[in-house]
Amino acid sequence: MSARPDVTGGPVAGRTDQVVEQCVVLPADLHARPAGQVTRAVSAYDAVVLLDVDGRDLVDARSVLAVMGLGAVTGQTVTIRGTGLDAVAAVAAVAAVLAAAQPLVT
């Protein structure tokens, strides 16, 4: 068994030695409400999920205030990186939330 994280070979659910990574180009600013959705989505899974924006600001997706603090705006790329037993599902759930982010209606 290889100890090397298996990224290119395709993620497998239930493995703890892999890093699952997915990028989402934000269709809207990552304001308070979608940040809350991100944190709630991650909380359902046994996984550690970190986010960065354009290669900086690595934050824990379980902290809603840290996710808001990214200050990520429309068009920026968020990289979602998960490890742990449920990493595949957790990263997919966060990606789905980010991809569905709506502009604020004022």
Next chain:
Amino acid sequence: MSENASVGLVLISHSRALAEGAADVAAQVGGDAGRIVGIGGTEDGRLGTSLDALVTAVEKVAGEAGTVIIPDLGSSVLTARAYLAEDAGRHGAVVVADAPFVEGAVAAAVAAAAGAGLDEVVAAAEGARDVRKT
């Protein structure tokens, strides 16, 4: 999840508008408006805090998972402490969080809505202290 399975939140301020506004924001970000209540002011609409109002609010949101009170400052803090001294145990586990009012409320509301336990919700609220804005 049964109706009262998540941790309840009570925000207490001198100002009803401030407390209700913070509760609105926290409920919207957390996505669970039923488990959070903001109270403040006197019965005749002036600034102030009331232990009776706090007891009523805790009764409203208390459930098996416990309740977190987040006070803003001054007599809100004293009233929250008075609650613990006088009413402790009657409505299950109740903890006063040492947290920034709005940020702590938002972090706690999200954690509670995600099904976190009492200790985790308190930790989420108190962790808000370290979040920088600049």
